[in-house]
Amino acid sequence: MNVFLTFDYELFFGSASGTVQKCLIEPTNRLLDLSRKYHVPMTFFVDIGYIIALERQLNDFSILKMDYDMVIDQIQEMIVAGCDVQLHIHPHWEKTHFDGEKWQFVTKNAYKLADFEAEERERIIRIYKSKLDSIIGRKTHTFRAGGWCIQPFNQLEKLFQELEIKYDSSVFPRGHFEAGEYSFDFRNAPTKDQYRFQNDVCTENENGFFTEFPIGSYRYSPLFYWRLYILGRLNPAAHKMIGDGIFMSQPGRKKQVLTHFTWNHASTDGYYASKMAKITEIAFKKRQQNLVFIGHPKSCTQYSLNLLNRYLAKYNSRCKFTHFQLNS
Numbered sequence: 001m002n003v004f005l006t007f008d009y010e011l012f013f014g015s016a017s018g019t020v021q022k023c024l025i026e027p028t029n030r031l032l033d034l035s036r037k038y039h040v041p042m043t044f045f046v047d048i049g050y051i052i053a054l055e056r057q058l059n060d061f062s063i064l065k066m067d068y069d070m071v072i073d074q075i076q077e078m079i080v081a082g083c084d085v086q087l088h089i090h091p092h093w094e095k096t097h098f099d100g101e102k103w104q105f106v107t108k109n110a111y112k113l114a115d116f117e118a119e120e121r122e123r124i125i126r127i128y129k130s131k132l133d134s135i136i137g138r139k140t141h142t143f144r145a146g147g148w149c150i151q152p153f154n155q156l157e158k159l160f161q162e163l164e165i166k167y168d169s170s171v172f173p174r175g176h177f178e179a180g181e182y183s184f185d186f187r188n189a190p191t192k193d194q195y196r197f198q199n200d201v202c203t204e205n206e207n208g209f210f211t212e213f214p215i216g217s218y219r220y221s222p223l224f225y226w227r228l229y230i231l232g233r234l235n236p237a238a239h240k241m242i243g244d245g246i247f248m249s250q251p252g253r254k255k256q257v258l259t260h261f262t263w264n265h266a267s268t269d270g271y272y273a274s275k276m277a278k279i280t281e282i283a284f285k286k287r288q289q290n291l292v293f294i295g296h297p298k299s300c301t302q303y304s305l306n307l308l309n310r311y312l313a314k315y316n317s318r319c320k321f322t323h324f325q326l327n328s
């Protein structure tokens with residue numbers, strides 16, 4: 001079974017972005033240490049809008065120049081470590097500016113590609129992709145939508161095909177969330193670990209140009225989330241995120257997960273890492289060809305990094321760890 005360990009390389013988008021050192025550099029270094037230790041390739045979906053926003057203002061603020069240099073150096077380090085770098089788009093960076101102290105995020109009606117007019121959307125995608133391609137010195141071909149908001153895909157279909165963005169990993173089957181700036185609905189997505197599609201990410205089309213590698217999904221119990229929230233308070237040294245920012249709000253989400261079973265990602269983040277082995281065993285039983293985990297450097301905890309270490313020691317010989325560049 002192919003296992004893809006994927007990480008969205010980004011800051012927080014709430015009232016505090018957090019620092020580059022804590023949200024990106026430090027936790028990513030820990031992940032790269034694991035990648036090298038076990039010779040396991042990882043995929044980093046780089047939030048390229050952030051880098052473009054840094055470039056816009058780095059001549060005005062020396063701290064942004066330092067942040068920029070650290071991020072660009074680390075992306076080169078990912079490549080040297082044998083990891084994959086692919087395209088992650090958060091278009092709200094278009095409306096966001098640095099005020100000398102912090103990033104002032106504007107996410108209202110600007111969080112999703114679908115929030116923009118067609119012409120503007122096309123400009124963003126072209127510029128973001130070509131910028132990331134030039135940083136890494138090769139063409140990206142795999143996409144993950146910011147906040148998983150890839151719908152409606154028919155708005156992206158033609159341009160993605162032209163730019164040869166042929167793989168996507170934004171869908172997690174059975175997931176849906178419609179609140180605040182979020183909007184995605186994968187309840188009708190095929191429950192397969194790989195499928196082709198054309199104009200709708202949730203409709204399989206054997207002749208489609210695109211291939212979906214869905215993020216693994218798992219049905220989490222309310223108890224899981226009670227534990228998650230309580231452990232963070234009881235043992236912050238183990239369970240506090242390394243990232244020092246604040247998440248963008250997900251209205252109603254906390255109440256929903258504490259009271260209902262919910263489908264959510266197979267993830268390496270924080271307490272979610274406790275389910276990685278179980279999710280992997282289920283995938284073996286179902287004879288899956290692929291299993292995609294999603295994580296974020298910013299959401300790594302001491303606990304999750306320890307578990308990831310144990311996971312890699314256990315499954316390194318039983319799974320084929322891979323990334324999209326190797327797989328193409």
Ligand SMILES: [Zn+2]
Pocket residue numbers: 008010047088090145146147
């Ligand atoms: Zn993201």
